[in-house]
Amino acid sequence: MTAPLLALEGVAAAYGRTPVLFGVDLTVPAGEVVALMGRNGMGKTTTVRTIMGLMPATAGRVVWRGRDLAGLAPHRIAHLGLGLVPEGRRVFPTLTVRETLVATARPPAPGSATGEPWTLDRVHGLFPRLAERADSLGGQLSGGEQQMLAIGRALMTNPALLILDEATEGLAPVIRDQIWAVLGRLKAEGLSILVIDKTVSALARVADRMAILEKGRVVWTGTPAALLAAPDVQHRHLGV
Numbered sequence: 001m002t003a004p005l006l007a008l009e010g011v012a013a014a015y016g017r018t019p020v021l022f023g024v025d026l027t028v029p030a031g032e033v034v035a036l037m038g039r040n041g042m043g044k045t046t047t048v049r050t051i052m053g054l055m056p057a058t059a060g061r062v063v064w065r066g067r068d069l070a071g072l073a074p075h076r077i078a079h080l081g082l083g084l085v086p087e088g089r090r091v092f093p094t095l096t097v098r099e100t101l102v103a104t105a106r107p108p109a110p111g112s113a114t115g116e117p118w119t120l121d122r123v124h125g126l127f128p129r130l131a132e133r134a135d136s137l138g139g140q141l142s143g144g145e146q147q148m149l150a151i152g153r154a155l156m157t158n159p160a161l162l163i164l165d166e167a168t169e170g171l172a173p174v175i176r177d178q179i180w181a182v183l184g185r186l187k188a189e190g191l192s193i194l195v196i197d198k199t200v201s202a203l204a205r206v207a208d209r210m211a212i213l214e215k216g217r218v219v220w221t222g223t224p225a226a227l228l229a230a231p232d233v234q235h236r237h238l239g240v
């Protein structure tokens with residue numbers, strides 16, 4: 001069996017003296033879409049921050065293609081092929097859309113190309129709105145446009161794994177639908193994706209496997225079909 005692209009093995013993390021993750025086990029196999037779910041405050045964003053090296057794991061390991069990422073700075077981790085679409089989008093307010101996309105462009109990390117490299121034209125093909133807004137400053141964009149830009153910016157780094165933290169939160173339904181459609185296209189191209197979101201039905205359509213985080217631990221994993229067939233699990237762990 002080949003090693004998974006990303007594996008979290010018993011990962012713990014804390015804010016100061018307050019532990020938040022208590023041993024997270026999570027695997028993203030190459031070419032798969034994994035959904036990470038959980039109610040507010042259960043540790044999803046903290047898990048992402050720990051993967052990206054934005055905070056240290058106090059126990060356990062984050063392993064990328066068999067390599068322990070402990071001690072690597074966030075930019076080094078990103079350069080290995082992890083592309084983050086952060087919660088809250090964090091677009092650069094004083095750069096134009098074009099400048100943002102060009103400034104973040106990188107070739108794929110060695111051995112991690114999953115298809116045709118991402119270019120400005122390819123990102124515009126995915127999000128035509130970004131072409132129309134190419135000369136607008138990040139700070140002038142609507143929430144939906146900022147989200148498209150955050151995804152385009154991550155794709156321009158030619159990631160082997162795209163990580164999206166609440167990428168549809170607070171957006172109009174029509175924009176959410178566009179983003180889910182884009183994730184479907186990226187999956188069809190073979191990109192590996194770790195997606196955090198609250199919309200179970202949309203996640204179930206795109207994901208190969210799903211994991212539920214509760215109080216800093218993964219308490220359930222399974223297929224979308226298994227989750228959809230288990231309303232008690234959804235009710236107990238997701239409050240839906």
Ligand SMILES: Nc1ncnc2c1ncn2[C@@H]1O[C@H](COP(=O)(O)OP(=O)(O)OP(=O)(O)O)[C@@H](O)[C@H]1O
Pocket residue numbers: 015018020038039040041042043044045046047
């Ligand atoms: N900077 C911080 N300092 C202290 N505690 C924090 C900090 N950020 C998050 N926490 C706490 O850590 C826990 C996990 O938060 P986290 O943001 O990882 O959850 P989440 O599952 O992503 O939630 P949400 O869906 O609300 O984004 C929460 O109890 C939260 O209050």
